[in-house]
Amino acid sequence: MKKFKRIPVGLFGLVVATGCFAQQSPIPIVGLVELSGTGATAGTNFDNGVKLAVKEINAAGGILGRKIQYTSMDTQSAPQTAKALAQKAVDEKAYVVMGPVFSGSFIVSMAETKRAEIPNFTGGEAANITQQGNPYVFRTSFTQTTAMPKLARYIKDTVKAKTVAIVWVNNDFGKGGRDSMTKALEAQGIKVAADVSTDPGQVDFSAAVLKVKQTNADAAFVYTNEEESARALREFKKQGYDKPIIGETTLTGQKVIELAGDAANGAVAHVGLTVDAPQPQIKAFDQKFQAEYKYKSDHNGMKGYSGMYVVKAITEKIGKLDAKEFAKALHGATIRAKDYPGVLLDVHFDANGDLDRESFLVKVEGGKQVVTATLPPVSPIQ
Amino acid sequence: MVDLVQLIISGTATGAIYALCALGFTLLWQASGTINFAQGEFVMVPAFLMLFFINTAGLPLWLAFLLTCLVAMILLGYTFKRAMVDPLIRHGVIPLVIATLGLSIGVKQLVKAGVTAQAQPFNSIFPDGLLSLGALKVSYMDVGTLVLAGLIVISLQTFLNRTVTGRAMQAVAQNTDSARVLGINVARMVLYTFLINAVLSVVAALLVTPTYLAKFDMGESIGLKAFYAAIIGGFNQTRGALLGGVLVGVLENLTGAYISPAYKEGVALMLFLVVIIFKPEGLLGKTEERKV
Numbered sequence: 034m035k036k037f038k039r040i041p042v043g044l045f046g047l048v049v050a051t052g053c054f055a056q057q058s059p060i061p062i063v064g065l066v067e068l069s070g071t072g073a074t075a076g077t078n079f080d081n082g083v084k085l086a087v088k089e090i091n092a093a094g095g096i097l098g099r100k101i102q103y104t105s106m107d108t109q110s111a112p113q114t115a116k117a118l119a120q121k122a123v124d125e126k127a128y129v130v131m132g133p134v135f136s137g138s139f140i141v142s143m144a145e146t147k148r149a150e151i152p153n154f155t156g157g158e159a160a161n162i163t164q165q166g167n168p169y170v171f172r173t174s175f176t177q178t179t180a181m182p183k184l185a186r187y188i189k190d191t192v193k194a195k196t197v198a199i200v201w202v203n204n205d206f207g208k209g210g211r212d213s214m215t216k217a218l219e220a221q222g223i224k225v226a227a228d229v230s231t232d233p234g235q236v237d238f239s240a241a242v243l244k245v246k247q248t249n250a251d252a253a254f255v256y257t258n259e260e261e262s263a264r265a266l267r268e269f270k271k272q273g274y275d276k277p278i279i280g281e282t283t284l285t286g287q288k289v290i291e292l293a294g295d296a297a298n299g300a301v302a303h304v305g306l307t308v309d310a311p312q313p314q315i316k317a318f319d320q321k322f323q324a325e326y327k328y329k330s331d332h333n334g335m336k337g338y339s340g341m342y343v344v345k346a347i348t349e350k351i352g353k354l355d356a357k358e359f360a361k362a363l364h365g366a367t368i369r370a371k372d373y374p375g376v377l378l379d380v381h382f383d384a385n386g387d388l389d390r391e392s393f394l395v396k397v398e399g400g401k402q403v404v405t406a407t408l409p410p411v412s413p414i415q
Numbered sequence: 416m417v418d419l420v421q422l423i424i425s426g427t428a429t430g431a432i433y434a435l436c437a438l439g440f441t442l443l444w445q446a447s448g449t450i451n452f453a454q455g456e457f458v459m460v461p462a463f464l465m466l467f468f469i470n471t472a473g474l475p476l477w478l479a480f481l482l483t484c485l486v487a488m489i490l491l492g493y494t495f496k497r498a499m500v501d502p503l504i505r506h507g508v509i510p511l512v513i514a515t516l517g518l519s520i521g522v523k524q525l526v527k528a529g530v531t532a533q534a535q536p537f538n539s540i541f542p543d544g545l546l547s548l549g550a551l552k553v554s555y556m557d558v559g560t561l562v563l564a565g566l567i568v569i570s571l572q573t574f575l576n577r578t579v580t581g582r583a584m585q586a587v588a589q590n591t592d593s594a595r596v597l598g599i600n601v602a603r604m605v606l607y608t609f610l611i612n613a614v615l616s617v618v619a620a621l622l623v624t625p626t627y628l629a630k631f632d633m634g635e636s637i638g639l640k641a642f643y644a645a646i647i648g649g650f651n652q653t654r655g656a657l658l659g660g661v662l663v664g665v666l667e668n669l670t671g672a673y674i675s676p677a678y679k680e681g682v683a684l685m686l687f688l689v690v691i692i693f694k695p696e697g698l699l700g701k702t703e704e705r706k707v
Contacts (some may be wrong), residue, residue, distance in 0.1 A: 068532060069527055069532035069631075070532075070632075073532040073533045073534075074533050074534065077532070077533060203677070229676055230675075230676065230677050231676060231677075232677075232680060234632075235680075236626065236627040236628075236633065236636055237429065237626065237627075237636075237667075237679075239425055239426075239429065239668060239671070240667065240668055240670070240671020240672050240676040240679050241671065241676045243418070243421075243422065243668070243671065243672045244671065244672055244676055247418065247672065260534045260628060260630070263534070263536075263628065264626065264627070264628060267625070267626065268626070270543060271543075271554045271556055271557075271626075272545075272552075272554065273544075273545040273552055273554070288533070291536055292534055292535075292536045292628055293536075294536060294538070295543065
């Protein structure tokens with residue numbers, strides 16, 4: 034008889050223990066990041082940004098009382114690897130997937146997370162990422178169709194260029210940027226004097242720069258990934274190019290400045306995020322990142338960091354860990370930096386998963402990014 | 416016209432770096448029948464060694480270069496020969512080719528996992544700026560590369576043609592058995608060739624890394640182009656390697672500027688295919704006959 038009485042008590046204990054365990058089990062979040070290959074700079078920074086945010090969030094008690102268990106996987110900058118790892122992330126029942134950063138990898142891998150209805154954040158900027166009706170895709174940076182018109186206006190109004198030579202990298206990121214920029218320049222009445230495509234991972238930019246010089250355009254617009262941007266800037270300097278060199282975020286990233294050295298001085302870019310921005314929450318991020326990793330974050334680190342805080346903000350808003358609800362809630366959501374300083378700037382997500390917020394024009398001077406102007410969001414954030 | 420001259424000069428400078436690597440290919444082939452498909456990684460490893468000596472040990476570039484030469488001679492010369500070439504060469508060329516392909520992958524992965532997967536900056540030994548000769552503007556880096564690579568090549572040719580050791584090395588390259596009968600220490604001459612190849616790789620690393628940036632996969636492109644250059648010029652002729660390297664460098668530049676930069680990377684391959692079809696011994700190569 035005693036034996037029978039003990040069983041329910043034991044079972045009750047087990048149920049309570051299991052319940053407690055389940056309540057405290059961590060939230061699985063997977064990072065698909067370029068830790069090697071041509072995207073190693075971008076992916077490593079993005080990954081470090083996510084890790085820093087995870088560390089802070091966990092130290093502050095996690096999300097809804099649960100810690101985050103973040104696992105990063107190396108896509109090797111290869112779309113097919115990214116797709117296979119996305120499937121692995123689905124198998125591991127990730128609540129949210131962060132990355133890949135490279136547009137080409139993301140376009141291939143996002144089919145897996147869409148099928149599994151898992152929200153997937155990307156650092157990619159290619160315009161077509163959010164034009165495919167995938168309700169689980171969210172950006173951590175501007176789409177090219179938002180960024181390029183801002184830059185084209187700068188080229189017309191400030192640089193006063195009538196002709197521009199475009200140097201772009203022949204991948205999804207580069208093609209999207211080149212197409213968006215060409216349209217934006219035409220809209221401003223600026224002629225594209227040369228359309229120079231380069232290869233991902235290209236090491237020698239002598240011919241590309243020569244081609245630009247031959248056109249005698251008023252300015253060069255360089256839209257390549259980080260390492261290639263550094264090589265291009267070195268080549269521009271080597272060949273004594275003296276016209277303005279303008280680009281988007283990748284042209285003046287911290288790693289690019291480090292790799293290009295003096296050759297980066299004078300380059301101008303429109304950046305969605307920069308650690309040199311004057312906002313106090315960005316300054317705080319810069320200090321924490323440097324303390325953690327002993328180097329200065331580029332925009333990709335900020336993308337990963339702010340993206341993770343978006344996950345926290347929206348999950349706390351819906352009050353439960355429900356991936357579908359998460360995706361619904363993030364469409365049309367506005368998250369303010371005063372409520373969640375980790376998002377770095379007030380940010381608004383539209384129905385496609387594109388984001389809008391303030392951005393910056395920067396110029397590299399003395400090996401540092403200097404913010405020359407703060408540009409308002411495309412639509413005022415209400 | 417000025418553009419054309421500039422293109423030729425900068426192309427020759429790039430080609431001179433290819434030539435240094437191609438020279439290594441031909442030297443190893445002639446001396447020991449070795450085709451080293453890890454030649455590109457033999458450029459990448461010294462780049463990281465020099466960075467280590469500069470950034471971690473705090474040494475000046477010239478001392479880092481000399482120390483790297485020493486380490487490269489031990490690691491990429493002596494050890495490579497003793498640990499990989501000597502045991503495998505007796506089984507023919509193919510096992511060694513496969514082994515060097517494996518070595519190439521292994522070294523890349525080792526650097527990627529053990530050092531860094533990210534590119535690292537590497538300062539040029541030449542000053543920034545342009546040398547103006549009338550309308551012609553050439554960068555100091557191109558001029559310096561051309562002069563230094565040229566000096567290395569001329570010194571090597573002088574060593575091979577004008578010294579007893581150099582001639583003995585050539586004798587070994589031409590006919591190992593006859594060289595042995597003449598009392599030449601064949602094993603030592605072959606070792607010298609491997610050591611020279613290691614030093615050439617260090618020089619190539621010194622010249623190319625400021626442009627390519629130090630990265631675990633930086634050797635892929637240069638190794639492949641040097642191989643093409645060696646075949647184009649003639650695998651059994653050191654002069655052929657020079658011609659092949661310069662030809663590839665100049666044609667790449669001209670194609671990039673006058674046709675499209677998109678086709679630039681394919682120039683070496685196209686030239687390689689044409690030479691293989693119409694003059695398989697290479698532009699300056701000699702036809703080798705084999706007894707059946």
